[in-house]
Amino acid sequence: MTHSIPSIENKSPTQADSYTILTFPEIADAMAHINEEHVDELLGFLQVFTSLKSDELVGANVQLTAVYAEAIALQIQFDDTKKTSTQTREQTFFIPFIAPITQMEELNTQYILLKQKADKKLGKKTIKLTKQRFVVQDSRMISKNMLRLILTVPHLNAIGDTSNHHRSSSVPINEAGYAYLFDLEHNRSVAKIPNEGADNSIDKSEQPERAHCYYTLRKAWQTSDGVQAWVDVFLHGDTSGGNWARSLQAGDSVISKREFPEKVEHLREGQALLIADETSMPTVARLLELWDNPQPPLVLCVTEDAADQTYFDTVTLGTDSINNNAANQQDNHFTVLPLVTNQVNAGRALADLIDKTLADYLTTHPLHIDKFWSALEAGTAKALRGLLQQRLGLARADSVIKVYWRKD
């Protein structure tokens, strides 16, 4: 059941009175995060759970304005620029959770359940609350600061948990940017090895141990024994994720708790621009191998250390593409525009530098960018969104900029 309240005059919504206000201190941050990074999901909720038509959502602004125990409130400001009325039309909708929230931790699960339901109705790939077990086969450095974990997924992958939320699953072989939320606690007892060459400027006592961390499936392929997979972990000091990856030995098991498909479908046609830092290089590398667009992309690769720019040296455009569109091209060359910063790649200043680097390149190489994908640090992503909107003027559906990490 979904309630809709016309609120042109911003009246206090009567339905809100029947919901339970939540007072968890973390709610404000969670709402700010969703409003900054998950607006497309909120639009999906409005499309699926309300009577609004898709064309009413074009150009509209949506905001999560309240989280109650039983529902979220979404306020939409319609784009009525084409109409003569000078009044901004607003409406608030309440989208009920599948089950009411009693603890802050349950918000994540209830939000994911709404997202799963919406994505299913929209025919989109969605996040999975699935346990997956991998076995470590080997690991090696593939550029100065990038550690490759070589993992296998044995044929029989069930790990004794057959509940609905934790089914065993298959590993996607043809998806770029498919990410796993790895359970670092599972390997905690072995993750305490001394850490040579680590940047000890990060004081461990101030850094709480992370319980889990997202890493992307760099590549996976079928073998006679099951599936083999690569996961590339950027080592940037004495941190939970890096220490977890360094400590893993052949034969260790590794468990993930959640799986997350990346939004890359818009890249199938047009001139694409991909911008990666060290954490999103694995996604971009797989995108390139699976490239299924006749036009090769422009890749802007930003690394702190010049030595990590070699990451793309062994990547060939379209080698694993299903239709072999790009691989069949005479010229399956893609351009990497390197940007070496000699500092941690975070914040607004990096966004300005990326924008300037791109502007300089486009002055000497006049390309019309039609599509864009990137994943960066939160502050950089926020600033770059505005800058690239001004520079490229792309529609919301053609421009994806994700947050892969957050600088403290």
Ligand SMILES: Cc1cc2nc3c(=O)[nH]c(=O)nc-3n(C[C@H](O)[C@H](O)[C@H](O)COP(=O)(O)OP(=O)(O)OC[C@H]3O[C@@H](n4cnc5c(N)ncnc54)[C@H](O)[C@@H]3O)c2cc1C
């Ligand atoms: C969907 C998704 C996919 C991802 N895929 C990958 C992947 O394939 N490979 C990969 O390496 N990362 C990937 N990441 C990013 C990774 O999850 C984060 O960088 C994570 O914060 C690393 O955890 P940590 O324990 O090393 O550091 P944290 O515990 O997060 O932080 C410890 C300290 O390190 C700093 N820090 C964190 N990340 C970085 C960084 N990248 N550079 C510099 N300083 C940093 C923090 O500011 C803090 O001071 C992905 C993230 C998402 C959301």
